[in-house]
Amino acid sequence: MLTPGLIPNKEPLIRVGLILPEDEIHSVSITFSDSQCFEIETGNQLHPSCKNNDQFNLSLVDGKLVTPELEIEDTAITIIPSIPGENLFTTLDGITAGRGFHWEKKITASYWGVLEFSVKDGKLMCVNELPLEHYLKCVATSEMSAQCPPEFLKTQTIVARSWLLANIEQKHRRFGFDICNDDCCQRYQGMVHCTEASIKSADATFGQVIMFNDQICDARYSKSCGGMTENYENVWKGNPVSYLISVEDVDTKGNAFCSPEIVPEERLKTYIGNVDEQGQYFRWTYQVKQAELIQSLKEKRNIIATKILNLIPDQTGASGRIIDLFVEYQDLQGNSHVIEIHSEYEIRNIMSPSFLYSSAFSVEKTEDSNFLLHGKGWGHGVGLCQIGALGMAISGYGVESILGHYYPEVKLIRLYSK
Ligand SMILES: [Zn+2]
């Protein structure tokens, strides 16, 4: 695992969680790119051949991992490619994507490197250990498409590398891996998203990170700031971070880099792929229905409300993101109460079953007692604005200008070379 605070002088290995105990996956099908070139390790035993099986199934049975084809039964099974590099890979089916969101689905994905299957808390877990630069080749184009301009993809790769090596969040340390494979950390869906463009951007920026005061930057990013980025401390607990401060995301003419003036909606579709029909992330409206919000308060806060009377923003951050929201409601007896929802994350979670685009909105109560939210931006808004960075790249800005715009005063440094 990565050591917090350690600045690597050569390419490190990283550990990515692919199957988490919370996924409750009980079996997985495993396919090799070449069955002759993989070894399987269990406990202290090495099984040098996969018995010429290109494919086998691994299931969790009574707390043990069982593979009938290979006649193996153990609590840990590791698959190791016999030659390092990019020629050998393993394909898994039934991997969770969009974990915890309404668009959660199962995907089939292929991975370079070592796969470790184990049992954690009585559940199946799988960790992929691979060189960082291999991982990065898959990441830049997992969220944004390979059609994006090279200066954007290079920027995105440097930001992903910096965030990962800064290693501040460590959400999964307990399970023994650095990051998971989903939006909770960084979206990583294996080699399928590795394209010529993402390989080029990883190679061109090999080992490069942004640094501030001799520390690797905790380079946060989100889809669209909405015109102004947010201060770190308004989204996460802790002290202000000097390079994660609110900046106006506009060009010299005052147009926001993330606005349709610079990145037209039609082009955005090519750049980020599965934009939904509304597709308005710079400015949007969203209707919150009485019944929906009542249900959400019941499910997520255990509050029995019969009517929502008002939604009143209390505190807002620099980007307009609401940090504290008052919800005034009526109970079964007809008495009114007020609860306060803290944090942009919780506000987005409660306001929409599909997780509201952002907490930067104003509230309009409509005649039918529902609420219309007039919002801007997509995501927490701290650090790099992905659509804005795309807009800057389209406008001709290079990697260093883009990084300097979103992370003031940082330095671009190469930590290691090939
Ligand atoms: Zn995670």
Ligand SMILES: [Zn+2]
């Ligand atoms: Zn922006």
